Amino acid sequence: MPPVLSNERPYKGMPNTILAAGTPASRESEMAEWAENGCASVLLMGLLMELLMELFLELLMELLMELFMELFMELLMELFMELLMELLMELLMELFMELFMELFMELLMELFVRYIPI
Secondary structure (H helix, E strand, O other), X not given: OOOOOOOOOOOOOOOOOEOOOOOEXXXXXHXXXXXXXXXXXXXXXXXXXXXXXXXXXXXXXXXXXXXXXXXXXXXXXXXXXXXXXXXHHHHHHHHHHHHHXXXXXXXXXXXXXXXXXX
């Protein structure tokens, strides 16, 4: 029950110096009790908000790191595949040129042997 700040009676028939429980008390002690309870409530709300913000920030950082790692891995795989394809094409071109040169030299040798008398 909130403290009575005026001369009104909290309940009909009760003097304004008696609490709802029926124990006599002064307004100052009642106000002090409510102030303590209010301070505790504000402190608890502050701690709760701080905890919620910490959890929210932790969750946000976890999600951002997960997203960053996913994007980083995707980019890394793309670069790796590009590099792999480039190396593969280079290797294929080298093999093709080697094979072509070998066949070309064989063909030249056959032409020389067949059509050019020694």
